[in-house]
Amino acid sequence: MSAIRPAAVVVLAAGEGTRMKSATPKVLHEICGLSLVGHVVAASRELDPEHLVVVVGHAREQVADYLAGFDAEARTAVQEEQNGTGHAVRMGLEALAADGVELRGTVVVTCGDTPLLTGATLRSLAEAHAADGNAVTVLSAEVPDATGYGRIVRAADGSVTAIVEHKDADGAQLAIREINSGVFAFDAELLVEALGKVRTDNSQGEEYLTDVLGILREAGHRVGAAVAADHREIAGINNRVQLAQARRLLNDRLLESAMLAGVTVVDPATTWLDVAVTVEPDAVVLPGTQLLGATHLSAGCEVGPNTRLTDTHVGPGAVVSNTVAVGARVGPGASVGPYAYLRPGTVLGERAKAGTYVEMKNATIGEGTKVPHLSYVGDATIGDFSNIGAASVFVNYDGEHKHHTTVGSHCKTGSDNMFVAPVTIGDGAYTAAGSVITKDVPPGSLAVARGQQRNIEGWVARKRPGSAAAQAAARAEGGPDAAGEAGRGKGRG
Numbered sequence: 001m002s003a004i005r006p007a008a009v010v011v012l013a014a015g016e017g018t019r020m021k022s023a024t025p026k027v028l029h030e031i032c033g034l035s036l037v038g039h040v041v042a043a044s045r046e047l048d049p050e051h052l053v054v055v056v057g058h059a060r061e062q063v064a065d066y067l068a069g070f071d072a073e074a075r076t077a078v079q080e081e082q083n084g085t086g087h088a089v090r091m092g093l094e095a096l097a098a099d100g101v102e103l104r105g106t107v108v109v110t111c112g113d114t115p116l117l118t119g120a121t122l123r124s125l126a127e128a129h130a131a132d133g134n135a136v137t138v139l140s141a142e143v144p145d146a147t148g149y150g151r152i153v154r155a156a157d158g159s160v161t162a163i164v165e166h167k168d169a170d171g172a173q174l175a176i177r178e179i180n181s182g183v184f185a186f187d188a189e190l191l192v193e194a195l196g197k198v199r200t201d202n203s204q205g206e207e208y209l210t211d212v213l214g215i216l217r218e219a220g221h222r223v224g225a226a227v228a229a230d231h232r233e234i235a236g237i238n239n240r241v242q243l244a245q246a247r248r249l250l251n252d253r254l255l256e257s258a259m260l261a262g263v264t265v266v267d268p269a270t271t272w273l274d275v276a277v278t279v280e281p282d283a284v285v286l287p288g289t290q291l292l293g294a295t296h297l298s299a300g301c302e303v304g305p306n307t308r309l310t311d312t313h314v315g316p317g318a319v320v321s322n323t324v325a326v327g328a329r330v331g332p333g334a335s336v337g338p339y340a341y342l343r344p345g346t347v348l349g350e351r352a353k354a355g356t357y358v359e360m361k362n363a364t365i366g367e368g369t370k371v372p373h374l375s376y377v378g379d380a381t382i383g384d385f386s387n388i389g390a391a392s393v394f395v396n397y398d399g400e401h402k403h404h405t406t407v408g409s410h411c412k413t414g415s416d417n418m419f420v421a422p423v424t425i426g427d428g429a430y431t432a433a434g435s436v437i438t439k440d441v442p443p444g445s446l447a448v449a450r451g452q453q454r455n456i457e458g459w460v461a462r463k464r465p466g467s468a469a470a471q472a473a474a475r476a477e478g479g480p481d482a483a484g485e486a487g488r489g490k491g492r493g
Contacts, residue, residue, distance in 0.1 A: 004126045007051065007105035007188050009044040010092040013037045013112030014057025014079040019239045025059040026237065027112040028066055031247040032254065033274025033292060036237055037063065039115035041071050042275075046119025047108065047126060051101055053077050053092045054112065075099070084206025085182070086198045093192060103188035106130070109209065110183045113237045115246055116253075117183070121228050128226035129185035135221030136191070136213055138163070139183035141231035149179035150210070152225050160223040163210050178227065181234035184209070185226075190216055250275075263297075266304075286321075298332070312342070315350070328360075331367075349384070363394075366409060378402075379421065383409030389433065392417040408443065 017026025027037035034042065037054065044052055052071070056063045057079040064076045077095030079088045089109055096103065106126055110117065121139070129137035138160060140152045146166075151173050153162040163180045164173050194212040202208065217223050228234055237243050254273040255265055262281030265271050272290045279285070283297040286304030293311035297303060301318045312325040315332035323337040327344035330336055333351040340354045345362035348354060352365045355372035363377045366384035371377055375388055379396040382388070386407055394405050395418050403421035407413070411425055414433030425431065426443030435449040460469050 004047075004123065004130050005105075006047050006049040006108045006126060006185075007103045008093075008096060008101075009047060009049040009052045009108045009110065010089055011037065011040050011044060011052070011054040011110055011112050012085060012088045012092075013040075013063060014055050014060075014082055014088055015113075016058040016082070017113070017238065020243075021240075025063055027063060028059075029237070029243055031115055031243065032250045032272075033276055034115070035066060035070075036115045037067070037112040038070050039275075040110055040112050040117060041067070041074060043117050043119045043122055044108070044110060045071070047122055049108070050105075051075065051096055051103075053096055055079050055088045055092045057082055057088075083200075084204065085209035086195055086207035086211060089191075089209055090195045090207070093195070103192070105188055107186045107188045107191055108184070109186065111236060114181075114183070114234060115237065116233045116235055116250060118233060121230075121233055122183075124229075125183065125185050125226045128224065132224045133222065134185075134224040135187050135216040136223050137185040138213070138223070138225040139181040139185075139228055139234065140178050140225040141181055141228045141234050142177050143179055143231045144177070146174075146177050146179050151176040152178040152180060154178075154225070158224070160213065160225050161217070163213060178225070180210070181228065182236070183234065186212070187221075190221060194219075271304075301330075307337075380405040380407065380419075382407040383411070383427065385409055386411040387413070389413050389415035389417060391415055392419070395420045 013027045015026065020026045020029065028035045041054065053075040054067055055077045060078055067074050067076060075095060077092045079091045106129060108122060108126060125137060125139045138152065148166050150163045150165050151169055152160055153164055153173060155161050191212065194215040197215050198207045198211045200207055213223050232249055235246060237246055251272055254275065255268045255271060258279050259265050263279045264284045266285065267287035270287045271285055274292045276294045277291045279297040280299040282299045284302040286302065288306040289304035290308040292309065295309045295311060296313045298314060298316040300316050301314045303309065303314060303320045305322065307320055307323045310326045312328045314320055314330045315334060317332055318330045318334045320330060321337035323340045323342065325342035328342035328346040330348045331350045331352060334348040335353045336342065339357050341359040342354060343361035346360040347364045349365055349367040349369065351368050353370040353372060354360055357374045358371050359376045361378040363380045365371065365382050368385040369382050371388040372390065374390045375392040377394050379402050380394045386409060392413060396402050396405065405419045405421040405423055407425040408427035408429065410428050413431045414435060416434045417431055418436040420436065420438045423437055424440045426441055426445065428444045429441045430446045431437055431441065432446065432448040432450065435447060437447055437449055441447040460473050464470050
């Protein structure tokens, strides 16, 4: 095993988080597409540990179920009662021992509510721990305001002599800006031995992990500290305000990475990314855009403004404006919006168009085909270079089952068409405006499916005498009473 590859990472995620004031366990609250504990587990995995165990307690079933879906190889250990951080780590190590794991090397302990902590910082901690030959190494940070935090007190050789809580610090210690993060790297065998010596004779009656540092130092072992490059990484989440602050910080980090890689983000303050989003160089993201899930933007596309894409792939050169899309694929050079809704299963071909107030679901739209405006296309396949008239509806649901509609290539369908599935429109066919298509249309045919128009002359004069409409009709016809009727009609709405 590599000197910096941990034998185990223990993630502490058993707390209730009452200050969140939520039915959702604190560690399952999300920022940028991952739960708090999901971020920590992902960062821990970058160390490639031999074992990874998450200690759960409050709402253990929910947290364990989430972890089973997120990282199937992560073990969970149960802390039946929240008896302190030292007790939680002991539960994690005992769970590994029960599985026959004999730990040799480094154990990294981190917290399940620190979503900004990166794998790079954890790796630096493990490297410093190995290089200095420490029994335990604290991840510390230098902060602008250390109020409320435990201070790191060092000896002349740089080793850590104590972690002094704010309330217990004297004047000189209060001036220290280096603080304890609650993240540690331990020698595995020494940790197990020291945990057995941790006492509970404190105001909370709990086993504190920080007591291990004193135990090891008194036994003659070296305790060190590694300073995080960015103090914001160690921030824990305890309430909704801190959750929002962490989301902003992580989002800024993601946006900065994207922009440095060649992406144009016009207004970072109103643009939001999830961690799984990928964007190629020369993509343009306009204000008010949210890119969520596993969304991908290809080179040269333009997305926004006021657009939310979830698990959606946008091809090179496509333009997506004022749109909501979920599980859709937008082909190269395609055009979407404004005010379009692409639902799961929508696939737009190259240079296809889903225009203003168009909704699509489970629909495949061929190359160059246009659905310009005011239409619903559901459970349908449309070929290449066809045009769907305005205000058309693909009637796909009979009350019990969904049915499919097929429209061929080079078709022209009129406005206000209803396609009652299952139905097929052949290649090169036309349909007349206002038609309700219930039967297949052969290739090259014109389908007309509407009642014949009948004009009943004089109906308004007979049925609505004296009305504004009757007066207008009289004027238009130039009848003998037109002038008088026009005069009497003045002032009427």
